[in-house]
Structure formats: structure tokens, C-alpha cells
Amino acid sequence: MLKKLPFICPGCAAELQVRQLACTVCDTAVSGSFSLPVLSRLSEEEQQFVLDFVKNSGSLKLMAEQLKLSYPSVRNLLDDIITKINRLAPAP
Amino acid sequence: MKQLLFHPFRRIAGYSALLIGLVFMAAAALVAYCNGCHFDGALDIHTGLTNPLWSYFFEALVAWLPLVLIFFITAKLFSRSRIRFIDIAGTMAMSRWPMLPAALFCFLPMPLPGQNGNIAAGIIGVLGLLACSIWMVALMYQAYTVSAHLSGKKAIWSFVCALILSEFITKLIAVKLASVYTLNF
Numbered sequence: 574m575l576k577k578l579p580f581i582c583p584g585c586a587a588e589l590q591v592r593q594l595a596c597t598v599c600d601t602a603v604s605g606s607f608s609l610p611v612l613s614r615l616s617e618e619e620q621q622f623v624l625d626f627v628k629n630s631g632s633l634k635l636m637a638e639q640l641k642l643s644y645p646s647v648r649n650l651l652d653d654i655i656t657k658i659n660r661l662a663p664a665p
Numbered sequence: 666m667k668q669l670l671f672h673p674f675r676r677i678a679g680y681s682a683l684l685i686g687l688v689f690m691a692a693a694a695l696v697a698y699c700n701g702c703h704f705d706g707a708l709d710i711h712t713g714l715t716n717p718l719w720s721y722f723f724e725a726l727v728a729w730l731p732l733v734l735i736f737f738i739t740a741k742l743f744s745r746s747r748i749r750f751i752d753i754a755g756t757m758a759m760s761r762w763p764m765l766p767a768a769l770f771c772f773l774p775m776p777l778p779g780q781n782g783n784i785a786a787g788i789i790g791v792l793g794l795l796a797c798s799i800w801m802v803a804l805m806y807q808a809y810t811v812s813a814h815l816s817g818k819k820a821i822w823s824f825v826c827a828l829i830l831s832e833f834i835t836k837l838i839a840v841k842l843a844s845v846y847t848l849n850f
Contacts, residue, residue: 643678645752649814652746 580614588614611662619654626651671803674756674811683751686758690729693764694721702771705839707732707831708802710767710794712777716848725761727838732831733757739827740813743820748813756808760801767797802828 580589591607612620622636629635637647668675677685697703701715705724737753770793776782805828810820842848 641676643674643676643682643752643811645678645749645756645812645814646675648747649811652814 577617578609578613580609611658614661615654615657619657622650622654672807673759673804674807677759678752678811679749679755680751682755682759686729686755686761689762689765690725690758691722693761693768694725696765696768697721697724697771700768700771702768704728704764704768705843706836707828708798709832709836709839710764710798712771712775720846720848723842724839725764727842728835729758729761731834731838735827735831735834736809736813739823740809740815743823744813744815746814752812753808756812757805760804760808763797763800763804767794767801770794770797 581587582589589609591605591609593602593604594607595602612623615623625639626636629639633644633647633651636642636651637644640647642650674682693704698715698718698721701713703709703711703713703721703724705711705728707728709728733750733754736757737748737750740748740753770790773786773790773793774783775787775790776784806820806824809824809827810816813820815823
């Protein structure tokens with residue numbers, strides 16, 4: 574079973590951070606406080622949408638065909654993801 | 666089926682919606698020609714006198730085209746999303762498909778002013794026409810919110826204002842054309 578990467582604290586609903594990264598070959602561990610990448614903070618469906626969008630060369634028409642949705646519905650989904658990305662990682 | 670009847674624009678928009686909408690509008694115009702029912706405004710449905718066939722198709726266009734323009738301008742003003750004209754035109758055309766069952770309701774022998782008719786048929790007819798009008802407005806709201814990516818109070822208020830303006834302008838054009846071409850509504 575593919576485990577989901579949690580990014581929200583189940584205790585207080587704050588955003589989780591990475592405290593440790595480990596090498597599975599030599600067992601070296603790196604500790605610190607790292608933010609999760611923006612894409613990993615999107616929901617599973619949103620991540621899948623972004624992947625499909627890239628695979629379809631950024632074509633909303635192809636996305637609409639794949640998802641069996643109308644063009645404006647797909648564009649609205651994309652707009653929602655853009656809004657969420659801008660909220661998670663505001664432009665400098 | 667429920668989705669197709671009440672939430673069609675999630676799956677259908679653009680040119681396909683336009684084609685479906687135009688077919689339904691043409692069918693409604695043909696039925697209206699047979700029973701003298703009129704769609705002389707963005708929201709108007711009523712029975713009346715018979716006019717030449719071309720005027721029924723003209724009525725349908727007069728009720729739809731200004732509506733599309735007004736909703737496109739409103740969407741451009743209120744939405745931050747990219748809006749395609751074809752989406753507004755197509756979904757607004759398709760949202761008029763309840764006009765076909767509405768036209769069919771007009772076959773009922775409803776009592777007209779100064780004429781005798783069946784009271785029961787009148788009640789069924791009026792309720793049917795009312796249901797079709799509400800259904801059409803609900804579809805128009807969905808057409809607008811899906812095409813313009815709007816929601817909440819902004820969507821409701823801009824929709825209500827655009828609809829009132831559309832009704833006023835389409836009615837004005839219909840009345841003007843009726844006087845020019847001596848049509849009876």
C-alpha cells in the first residue's frame with residue numbers, strides 16, 4: 574500500500590515540517606527543519622491533476638477529454654490549484 | 666441523467682453546448698409556431714397570437730444573443746479567470762432547453778383572457794411553465810458560474826443584475842421589432 578505523505582499536523586492542524594532525512598543505503602541521517610515542497614502540500618487529486626496537465630503538454634482541451642469534463646470545468650480546477658499554490662508559496 | 670438535466674455544464678460547454686442549445690431553441694420555435702406560444706424576452710414565456718414562422722426563430726435569437734453579450738461583459742467585469750466567449754454563448758444557449766417542454770405545455774387548452782378554457786389544464790399549464798422558467802434560470806446561473814468561475818455572493822449579485830438587465834433589453838428589442846414588423850405577442 575502506498576503511504577500518504579502527511580503535511581498537516583493531526584494534533585493542531587498546523588503545517589508539518591521535515592525534521593530528518595535518512596539514506597537507506599548507508600544509514601546516514603540529516604537533521605534539520607525543512608519545509609515540504611509546494612507540490613507535496615497539494616491534495617492527492619490536485620497532485621494528479623498537475624501531473625496529468627504536464628503529461629498533456631499543458632493542454633486544457635486534452636485534460637478535458639481525459640477527465641470527461643467540459644473545458645471551463647477543467648480550467649476552473651486549474652484556477653483553484655493556481656490560487657492554492659499562490660497561497661502556499663507567495664511570489665517574492 | 667440527473668446530472669445531464671440539472672448540472673450539464675460540468676461535462677458539456679463550448680461548441681457542443683452551443684449546437685445542442687441551438688437545436689433545442691429551433692425545436693422550441695417550431696413547437697411555438699404550432700401553438701402560438703412566445704419567448705419574447707430573456708425570461709418571458711406566454712401564449713398568444715400566431716405570427717409568421719420566421720418570427721419565432723427571430724424571437725429565440727433576440728432572447729438569447731443580448732443575454733450572451735450582457736453575461737459576457739458581466740463575467741469579464743467580475744471574474745479574474747480567463748473567460749471564453751464561446752463558453753458563455755454555448756452554455757447560455759443550452760440553458761434555454763427547458764423552453765422546449767415549456768412550449769409543449771402551451772398545447773394544453775389553457776383559458777386565455779376573453780376566451781373559455783379548461784381550468785385544470787390552466788393550472789397544470791401555469792405550473793408547468795413556472796417550473797420550466799425556474800429550471801431555465803437555475804441552468805443559466807450554472808452556465809454563468811461555470812463559464813466565469815464565480816461563486817458566492819459575487820456570483821449571485823452579478824447574475825441577478827445581469828439577468829434583470831438582459832430581461833429589460835431583450836424585452837425592449839422584442840417590442841421594438843414587433844412594432845416594426847407588426848407582430849402580435
